[in-house]
Amino acid sequence: MxxxxxxxxxxxxxxxxxxxxxxxxxxxxxxxxxxxxxxxxxxxxxxxxxxxxxxxxxxxxxxxxxxxxxxxxxxxxxxxxxxxxxxxxxxxxxxxxxxxxxxQPLPAEALQALAGYLDAQQIDVLIYDAAQVFYRRGSQRIRFFERYNIQARSCGMPEVPTCTYTSLTDLLLAHAEPFYKLFAAYLTPEQETYLRAMSTEKQGLSAQASALRSLDIMASGQxxxxxxxxxxxxxxxxxxxxxxxxxxxxxxxxxxxxxxxxxxxxxxxxxxxxxxxxxxxxxxxxxxxxxxxxxxxx
Structure with missing residues (x-):
């Protein structure tokens, strides 16, 4: 062999x-x-x-x-x-x-600190709680979940619930359930650098790439x-x-x-x-x- x-x-x-x-x-x-x-x-x-x-x-x-x-x-x-x-x-x-x-959910205070920048930059952000995905109005990245839901329907499996938002800041204030991951898509090099700098152990956050021009942000240590x-x-x-x-x-x-x-x-x-x-x-x-x-x- x-x-x-x-x-x-x-x-x-x-x-x-x-x-x-x-x-x-x-x-x-x-x-x-x-x-x-x-x-x-x-x-x-x-x-x-x-x-x-x-x-x-x-x-x-x-x-x-x-x-x-x-x-x-x-x-x-x-x-x-x-x-x-x-x-x-x-x-x-x-x-x-x-x-x-x-x-281990994302720390609320650190998440709020990021939200203002993400809103101002109008970054295509998805954010997950334990049950559903929230996406910015006009998101391109949500198509990933739309394709998955087509697969799920064809297999007789439950779809992933999705919900739109306009302001991430407002969503965080209104939503009672904890969030576990934030996915920021289609980032410029400058945006990625800024988000990595804001996602440190000191802020209670961790940033890792899972795809080109994107970042996954979780609680520190995850x-x-x-x-x-x-x-x-x-x-x-x-x-x-x-x-x-x-x-x-x-x-x-x-x-x-x-x-x-x-x-x-x-x-x-x-x-x-x-x-x-x-x-x-x-x-x-x-x-x-x-x-x-x-x-x-x-």
Missing amino acids: NLASHLTVSRLSARQVYERARQCRLFVCDLDGTLLDKYGRIDRETLSAVQQLQGQGVSLVLATGRMDRSARVFWRQLNLHTPIISCNGAMIRMPGSEELLYS SKGEGLLKVAELLQIDPARTAAAGDQENDIAMFKVAGLSICMKNGTDPARQAADVIWEDHAAAGIGRGIQQYFIKR
Whole structure:
């Protein structure tokens, strides 16, 4: 068997990747740009590989910057029985239950401080509570959720509720429920620099990129890496026996704590540099092929 056939770059030898994969009991996987193809779907090769992986007793957990309600179609397609790490670790919840296994909302005071700038700049901002997505009137980014809701309807799954706002400042004052993530889209370099400067531990905020020209803003200390550790503890799995796959800045935190870290070939340079191994592009079923090559026992 050619162990290196699906490795493009690696800090580990193919044999080391193989050995760590065989020790794995928990595979934590990002969605967009990783598990999903360029059309936002799970290809047949990847679906088959994940099913075989679970058949070997390895748990798969989805870890995403999305809210969990916009990942449930894929959770059901994969026949998962594990919680979803969502909002970059700020929420962990089992689909079908409204009980949050873990949650850390955005601090209200720091959020209000950002809102004036976001309103003045008319930045395309989505903000998530535990149940729905709020979007600025005229938002282009809300189309992401509209496309997901089409998928959900076709599968007989619940849609993600959406609600428009005109002023983020007014929304924050009027809305009683806590928010868990703010997504700022189509940023200029100057806007991104400002938002990163305003999203520090001192302000109680954290900013990470999950897509080009965008920022995810959560409460300080929230990350997919912390989410991985919490789920590993819940499932009583040693973090050394976990694998994590992703493609963006917001995946790096879980690369740092997993026993094996995997970045896709289409990943950003920082994510690629932080990973143990780089697998093929998500558009070429990189996750499915990598799982087949290294995780599936023959």
